Amino acid sequence: MRRAKFPAGFIWGAATSAYQVEGAWQEDGKGESIWDRFTHSPGNIVDGSSGDVACDQYHRYPEDVALLRELGLRAYRFSIAWSRVVPDGSGAVNRAGLDYYDRLVDELLANGIEPFPTLFHWDLPQWVQDAGGWADRSVIGAFAAYADKVVRRLGDRIGTWTVFNEPEVFTTHGHQHGVHAPGLRDPGITLRTSHVVNLAHAEAVRTVRAAAPKTRIGSAFNMDIAYPASEGPRDVAAAERHHAWVNAWYLDPLVHGRYPLAFLDQDAAIAQMDIRPGDMASLATTFDFIALNMYSRAIIAHDPSEARFGIRQLEGPGRRNSFGWEIWPAAIHRLVRRVDRDYGHPALYITENGCADATGPGPDGRVHDASRVDYLARHIGQVARAIDDGCDIRGYFAWSLLDNFEWAAGYSQRFGIVWVDFEDGRRRLIKDSGWWLRDLVAGAPLDYDDALD
Numbered sequence: 001m002r003r004a005k006f007p008a009g010f011i012w013g014a015a016t017s018a019y020q021v022e023g024a025w026q027e028d029g030k031g032e033s034i035w036d037r038f039t040h041s042p043g044n045i046v047d048g049s050s051g052d053v054a055c056d057q058y059h060r061y062p063e064d065v066a067l068l069r070e071l072g073l074r075a076y077r078f079s080i081a082w083s084r085v086v087p088d089g090s091g092a093v094n095r096a097g098l099d100y101y102d103r104l105v106d107e108l109l110a111n112g113i114e115p116f117p118t119l120f121h122w123d124l125p126q127w128v129q130d131a132g133g134w135a136d137r138s139v140i141g142a143f144a145a146y147a148d149k150v151v152r153r154l155g156d157r158i159g160t161w162t163v164f165n166e167p168e169v170f171t172t173h174g175h176q177h178g179v180h181a182p183g184l185r186d187p188g189i190t191l192r193t194s195h196v197v198n199l200a201h202a203e204a205v206r207t208v209r210a211a212a213p214k215t216r217i218g219s220a221f222n223m224d225i226a227y228p229a230s231e232g233p234r235d236v237a238a239a240e241r242h243h244a245w246v247n248a249w250y251l252d253p254l255v256h257g258r259y260p261l262a263f264l265d266q267d268a269a270i271a272q273m274d275i276r277p278g279d280m281a282s283l284a285t286t287f288d289f290i291a292l293n294m295y296s297r298a299i300i301a302h303d304p305s306e307a308r309f310g311i312r313q314l315e316g317p318g319r320r321n322s323f324g325w326e327i328w329p330a331a332i333h334r335l336v337r338r339v340d341r342d343y344g345h346p347a348l349y350i351t352e353n354g355c356a357d358a359t360g361p362g363p364d365g366r367v368h369d370a371s372r373v374d375y376l377a378r379h380i381g382q383v384a385r386a387i388d389d390g391c392d393i394r395g396y397f398a399w400s401l402l403d404n405f406e407w408a409a410g411y412s413q414r415f416g417i418v419w420v421d422f423e424d425g426r427r428r429l430i431k432d433s434g435w436w437l438r439d440l441v442a443g444a445p446l447d448y449d450d451a452l453d
């Protein structure tokens with residue numbers, strides 16, 4: 001075991017996203033988003049719920065900022081709802097929508113907390129979807145125009161912009177699996193969409209850089225590090241294909257200018273993507289940092305019966321969170337080492353990491369979420385191990401500050417380090433995990449296992 005050390009200036013924060021916490025889905029001129037439409041269509045969300053009210057952060061943000069302060073956290077990662085800022089296809093800016101984020105940013109700064117905004121965390125305006133959404137190239141200009149408006153309004157107070165949250169998830173879950181908005185199930189569209197998403201990403205990075213030249217710009221990528229099921233070359237190659245499709249497909253084109261080898265028949269896949277002359281050159285961009293969202297790992301075996309990727313995902317032996325995701329702390333260390341190696345020792349943030357666990361208030365009125373404390377301690381320990389190995393990790397954000405609307409799982413899964421009582425006025429209560437994090441940030445010792453694999 002070794003004692004964890006974090007560099008001076010390391011940023012400790014907590015994260016949320018607009019649709020998951022804000023509520024106020026129709027207030028102050030906000031337009032409809034694809035998540036409003038999706039949740040209002042029966043059968044899409046396990047408990048039939050929506051983010052109409054969610055945690056009501058739109059009205060209660062001063063209370064949430066006070067919670068961050070009480071927890072000693074130095075940064076808040078939140079996202080901006082595009083449909084609040086540009087509610088309809090006229091493209092006109094809704095001043096009241098931007099005013100909300102203005103107030104939130106000022107409240108954070110007044111409390112000594114760094115705002116860490118994300119420009120897109122899945123809640124596409126419905127008017128953009130009606131024009132073809134992420135599958136249609138018109139989204140590239142629309143997203144850049146929105147980004148420009150936001151950055152010009154808030155940019156004087158923002159040091160770090162995150163453009164996308166998890167492009168792989170909103171592309172694949174929304175267009176291939178149909179479990180997220182807009183609910184499509186079409187692998188062909190998914191591939192084409194992935195290319196448009198990448199083009200829009202690069203264009204938005206250029207736009208943000210032009211609007212705020214001194215700001216640091218990055219994006220948050222979901223990453224599911226792949227462990228080959230065996231040392232055999234076929235399993236190792238299958239794990240690499242999984243890595244390519246889930247972890248690198250939205251990063252390599254921007255950083256390395258090429259799509260990684262993800263498909264058994266890569267040429268056939270590429271042919272479906274409508275890559276036009278000049279596209280690959282226009283993907284090239286520069287990030288000031290890469291942000292990683294990590295929860296679990298994937299154990300991957302070769303399976304020729306799966307025609308596209310030739311991959312089968314196996315169950316691992318680790319403990320599960322309430323969502324059924326395997327808990328494997330060494331995976332975050334392995335992931336960071338891989339990203340450090342493959343992308344030239346970049347500045348990194350862990351922008352999401354956390355544990356679904358339903359524990360609520362006990363008879364003593366406190367939330368003893370011991371399994372989340374254990375999860376955080378082990379994962380943060382492995383982050384410290386990667387720092388000791390020389391990786392340039394600048395900050396860690398717990399997902400999530402609050403229990404919130406967990407997409408297709410509604411309110412059935414809780415990730416918060418703060419309990420939200422959705423039955424009783426959305427009362428907030430700091431959980432044991434929140435107090436544990438506060439103590440760690442204040443300097444409490446943490447040891448990590450440097451032999452985990």
Ligand code: IFM
Pocket residue numbers: 017020166293352399406415
């Ligand atoms: O709640 C989500 C978040 O919106 C994106 N990353 C994963 C989290 C947990 O599922």
